[in-house]
Amino acid sequence: MGVSTSAPDKGDKGIAVVTVDFPPVNALPVQGWYDLAAAVRAAGADPEVRCVVLTAEGRGFNAGVDIKEIQRTAGHDALLGANRGCYEAFAAVYDCEVPVVAAVHGFCLGGGIGLVGNADAIVASEDATFGLPELDRGALGAATHLARLVPQQLMRALYYTSRTVTAEELHRHGSVWRVVPRERLLDAALELAREIAAKDGQLIRLAKAAINGIDPVDVHRSYRFEQGFTFEANLSGVADRVRDTFGKNDTVDTGKEQQS
Structure with a gap:
């Protein structure tokens, strides 16, 4: 359980696989977000690595933050920790420093959108669904990252309704590279990573820095702005009211699928 870094089973040079495993649904505690950040940064800083594959074990890729940790922690420490993490x-x-390929299966919700929305490429299984149920969780945020996956009006409709979209729908929008059967997911992600890792290591790092430099949206500032409203919702009490309703249900609500 936790976050681990490994080399592909086939021993592909230049690829690091970062795997998240927080049963039962990969809802990460505060420390889990920091551990994930440290693992990705360390993999990218390794001069032998030219591509990172981000994947997960279990039922789904990511269910966001561990809401129960926030609920059982007095004061705002857990909330602030989750925001910062x-x-x-x-x-x-x-x-x-190098491209990140996200390999997504099952549900990708909340914080999962933040991860894949900042990834360089996404490979998804046929059963993958993506969404931001933040308004149903007493939170706000990651619209910055959802806006990198779908057009503006669709992003707003998904955000306001907490609906999800399928991997195939995102593939049609061009934000998912490939959609494959679940048993082929890691192989498909590694195929793309292998092609990227075949490039010159120094040049691929320059390419990543150059592409980030021409990004039309400052994702760091944009997301930080959103987080301010999450904290405002908590101070006003509305977040607790909504979270308490969610807390009565121990299952992961993957939302309603967007009808295309």
Whole structure:
């Protein structure tokens, strides 16, 4: 359980696989976000690595923050920790010195959108769904990253309704590279990573820095702005009211699928 870094089973040179495993649904505690950030940054800083594959074990890729940790922690320490931890993890993916390929299966919700929205490429399984149920969780945030996956009006509709979209729908929008059967997911992600890792290591790092430099949106500042409203919702009491309703249900609500 936790975050681990490994080399592909086939021993592909230049590829690091960062795997997240927080049963039962990969809802990460505060420390988990920091551990993920540290693993991605370390992999990108390794001069032998030219591409990072971000993947997960279990039922789904990511269910966001561990809301129960926030609920059982007095004061605002857990909330602040989750905010800062998510910021660090999302930034680590975006700022990673080499390209990051996200391999997504099952549900990708909340903080999961922050991760994949900052990734350089996404490979998804046929059962993957993506969404921001933040308004149903007493939170706000990651619209910055959802806006990198779908057009503006669709992003707003998904955000306001907490609906999800399928991997195939995102593939049609061009934000998912490939959609494959679940048993082929890691192989497909490694195929793309292998092609990227075949490039010159120094040049691929320059390419990543150059592409980040021409990004039209400052993702760090944009997401930090959103986080301010999350804290305002908590101070006003509305976040607790909504979270308490969610807390009565121990299962992961993957939302309603967007009808295309």
